[in-house]
Amino acid sequence: MSLFEIQNLNKTFYGPPDTQVLFDLSFSIKKGEFVSIMGPSGSGKSTLLHILGFLLDPSDGVFRFDGKEYCEHSEEEIAHVRNKKMGFVFQTFNLLPRQTVYENVSLPLKYSSTPESDWDQRIKSVVELVGLSHRSDFITSKLSGGERQRTAIARALVNKPEVIFADEPTGNLDTKSGDVVMDTLKKLHKEMGHTIILVTHEKETAECAERMLYIKDGQIESDRKIH
Amino acid sequence: MNFKQTVLTALSGLSTHKGRSALTILGIVIGVASIIAVMSLGSGAQQLIVGEISQLGAETVAVIPGDDITDPTAIFADLLTQRDVDALSVRSNVPDRLEISPIVITSGLVSYRGESYRPGFIIGADAEFFAETFGMYASDGASFTKSDIQAGNRVVMIGRKVKNELFGDSDAIGESIMIRDSRFRVVGVSPAIGQRAMFDIDELVLVPYTSAQTYLVGGSGFHRIIIKADSPDHVNRMAVDIENTLRDVRNLRPDDSANFSVVTQQGLIDQISTIVGILTAFLVSVVAISLVVGGIGIMNIMLVSVTERTKEIGLRKALGATRQDILRQFLMEAVILTVAGGLIGIALGALVAFGASLVLVQVLVTGWEYSFPISSAVIGVGVSATVGLVFGIYPANQASKKSPIEALRYE
Known part of the structure; x- marks a missing residue:
């Protein structure tokens, strides 16, 4: 069953001037898939990821997540989906810099209905999963780029989401740290069965996925299996 | 959340x-x-x-000129008269009355051999009544008497601070002081008492009300009439009697507004x-x-x-x-x-x-x-x-x- 179903989707940023960035996109993503969305800068790949991640409204077309049309979600439900079913990893990490790894990872739990008694165990297990147990009480501004991104991955995982969105997750990292982050994402897909949608402009990074959507000028140029 | x-x-x-x-x-x-x-x-x-105010005692009622005690122009209202006092003194008019005393209040300089002092108030009253109500009694000499009041004698009792300002350590009894332009003989000095019922007793100069009318204020009016009831329980009833009596004396019709105020302690509070x-x-x-x-x-x-x-x-x-x-x-x-x-x-x-x-x-x-x-x-x-x-x-x-x-x- 498809987790995401997209048919004839368009996105226009209304100006002036109005700017259409996505044109008539149609594709679907199954549960458990690892898909990379690749394309040059300005191609609309991040915009597509934001629409898939319920962070941005599509202008028209069909967009279903888990069988339910996006427009049928209330504002509360959209927030709930982002909180419970999706995890986000951004290029710029987007951590609260004066808070610890532990506090940053706990953030999504505060907006969920998970009982507070379960928080500690959940946080510790995801921090351990990304290999940051020894840094748990560190202020995130004191961490290296790779450690910050792994903190962001732990935060994305803490609510046990169905899908993880990674927007240029290695864009701000050196090669070695980037490899660690990509290994973590691959592990989450292979061993834990998470659906992962990765946006990147780097071919090598995109090829870590099992399927690649190539976007250029807001249109899908190719949609192919890699592995 | x-x-x-x-x-x-x-x-x-x-x-x-x-x-x-x-x-x-x-x-x-x-x-x-x-x-x-x-x-x-x-x-x-x-x-x-x-x-x-509470120090005055719950059984005390004051009659004040003017129909509103909060009205600053009340000081220009017609003063209370001897007729008012006489009418209120008739037992049948105010059966609950225990005592009655008119009061004249003024201010001004007092002096003794070149030493001048402005006391808090110069009060014309009955010394005995004043002692009971405000606690001003003489520790040196004696209070003036009812016969001093009747005769309008120029005698005075002074508070401790007034005495100290004018006489220092010297004895004041029997000496004459000038109150405004009139000479009065000091008959009594009160001890240091301090604040009692809105008056700093140490800063008071007390003379017979008749002398105050004649020598200090001029005319025959009073600024207050203080009446004590025989019991705090009868105060409200007495206030009504006072009001009715004064309306009669002043020939006020029922729809005329009163040109005086009857103030009980509770009302004042x-x-x-x-x-x-x-x-x-x-x-x-x-x-x-x-x-x-x-x-x-x-x-x-x-x-x-x-x-x-x-x-x-x-x-x-x-x-x-x-x-x-x-x-x-x-x-x-x-x-x-x-x-x-x-x-x-x-x-x-x-x-x-x-x-x-x-x-x-x-x-x-x-x-x-x-x-x-x-x-x-x-x-x-x-x-x-x-x-x-x-x-x-x-x-x-x-x-x-x-x-x-x-x-x-x-x-």
Whole structure:
């Protein structure tokens, strides 16, 4: 069953001037898939990821997540989906810099209905999963780029989401740290069965996925299996 | 997000900018402190005045010229007359009357061999009645007598401070002093008594009311007639009798308004409490303007904070925060700031009022007591929380309306 179903989707940023960035996109993503969305800068790949991640409204077309049309979600439900079913990893990490790894990872739990008694165990297990147990009480501004991104991955995982969105997750990292982050994402897909949608402009990074959507000028140029 | 997490998140948000938070609440601290200080001093003043009046005794009733004791023009009203006193002295007119004494009140310089002094008041009264009612008795010499009153003798009893100012350590009894332009012989000096029922006894000069009329005021009017009932339980009944008697004497028709006032102690306490209450409320409302200014300061800083924390807001929304969550978080920050400011303001205001009451006791009024009305603390916290809610809602609403992705892209 498809987790995401997209048919004839368009996105226009209304100006002036109005700017259409996505044109008539149609594709679907199954549960458990690892898909990379690749394309040059300005191609609309991040915009597509934001629409898939319920962070941005599509202008028209069909967009279903888990069988339910996006427009049928209330504002509360959209927030709930982002909180419970999706995890986000951004290029710029987007951590609260004066808070610890532990506090940053706990953030999504505060907006969920998970009982507070379960928080500690959940946080510790995801921090351990990304290999940051020894840094748990560190202020995130004191961490290296790779450690910050792994903190962001732990935060994305803490609510046990169905899908993880990674927007240029290695864009701000050196090669070695980037490899660690990509290994973590691959592990989450292979061993834990998470659906992962990765946006990147780097071919090598995109090829870590099992399927690649190539976007250029807001249109899908190719949609192919890699592995 | 539940209430506890909202509070913790708000506290965490504020603690990252401790210096700014402290400066933000300064306006609220000053505003609330001012309100508390004014209310506390107002309450102290009220207690002092009520205490002073209460010293007269619950059975005392005063007749005053004019129909409104709070009306400043009442001093121009026709004075009370000997006819009034005579009518009220008739037992059948006022059966509950125990004693009656007219009083003349004036002021002016007293002097003795080149030494001049301006006492608090120069009172013309019956010395015996005055001793019973206000506690002014002679420790040196003796009070003047009823025969002095009948004869209109120029005799005087003086308070301890007046004696010290004019005579120093010398004996005053038998000496003559000038009151305005008339010579009076000192027959008695009271000991140091201090404040009693609105008069500083040590600063009084007491002469027979007949002498005061003849030599000091001119004319035959009285400024007060004080009447004591035989029992505090009969005061209200006696007040009605007094009113009816005086209306008869003055030929007032039933629909004519009275040109005199009959004031019981409770009535006086109620009226003065009302006046002090209105004055305090007026001062509090003036001071409250500073709270509005403080509130605008909070709104301003919160708006800056919202702009500064745009990325954080976007992140929280991306991680599942609803509009309500963001609204509540920023509103909670504003309320915590103002309530903290309010609590500090209450402590500061209480401290200022306490310091002021110490100064008042030492310098001005001996009977002043420090008072901290609990209602002022409740009002302080309530008002500051309301200021937080009112002035926090706009910035909080601005924060909650931010689109997550636009906020995340904000640099």
